[in-house]
Amino acid sequence: MGIFDIIGPVMIGPSSSHTAGAARIGLLAHYILKEQAINAAITFFGSFAKTYRGHGTDKAVIAGILGYSADDPAIRKAFHLAEEKNMNVQIYTSEAESPHPNTVQINLTSINGKLLSLIGVSLGGGRVSIRQINGFECDVSGESYTLLSVYDDQSGVVSLVSSFLAKESINISQMRVFRKGKHQQAVMIIDTDSRVSDTVVQKISLLPIMKSVIAIDPI
CATH class of the missing domain: 3.30.1330.90 (D-3-phosphoglycerate dehydrogenase; domain 3)
Structure with missing residues (x-):
């Protein structure tokens, strides 16, 4: 508590x-x-x-x-x-x-x-x-830095997004993936120890599979 x-x-x-x-x-x-x-x-x-x-x-x-x-x-x-x-x-x-x-x-x-x-x-x-x-x-929860991505579910997406964050020395504290079904649209929620910059968000957004990428700061 x-x-x-x-x-x-x-x-x-x-x-x-x-x-x-x-x-x-x-x-x-x-x-x-x-x-x-x-x-x-x-x-x-x-x-x-x-x-x-x-x-x-x-x-x-x-x-x-x-x-x-x-x-x-x-x-x-x-x-x-x-x-x-x-x-x-x-x-x-x-x-x-x-x-x-x-x-x-x-x-x-x-x-x-x-x-x-x-x-x-x-x-x-x-x-x-x-x-x-x-x-x-x-x-x-809005209690941590969060990267929220909506994309077309397929193999390799999690590792690809993780690699973008690793290159910027952004540490992942928690990750959850929700999807409507196999190979359908999915949502990946990544909590990080530091802010995800607009530059990183833009790079991930340019991936053809991505529908939406949003970085949320703690409130």
Whole structure:
């Protein structure tokens, strides 16, 4: 158990799960999209759906999508900031089964037409996990430097990407691969001890098999 499990994170709002965690999920969506969002459809499940107004969960998610952290007072005026930045927001609730009581689905459209759909869960103490990105099962915590690659599944991809990182002396701390099926699209999530530079991301992106390559810094 860490210190944040005991006292919780520095944050704006009444709940580490419903406010700080929600803001972190929104912020991860912001970093994964990497473009200004002009439309955000946010669906709350479970406990989030029942208490989001009182705990400011909606404001926290919106602020995160706009790039604000969990301890930023801007969370309080998130709807106003979204309006200022011409981001249309729709809030929904669902009674459908979800992977965790504190679950949110975020569907974003960027200013350049890029689409992102993710499902995130708030685990308590400000800790979160992104469980799905564009239909792919995954597990992204935002607690470490992370390289996320979507590609066509085939042999040699893991070693090829690993070699790019090794040439830059970037050490891999953890790796997970999720795929829809053999030789179908797959997602590789690599946690590293140091930041993956834009240059490395671009080199990996140029591989013909790659659909998307995103580097995420800790938040």
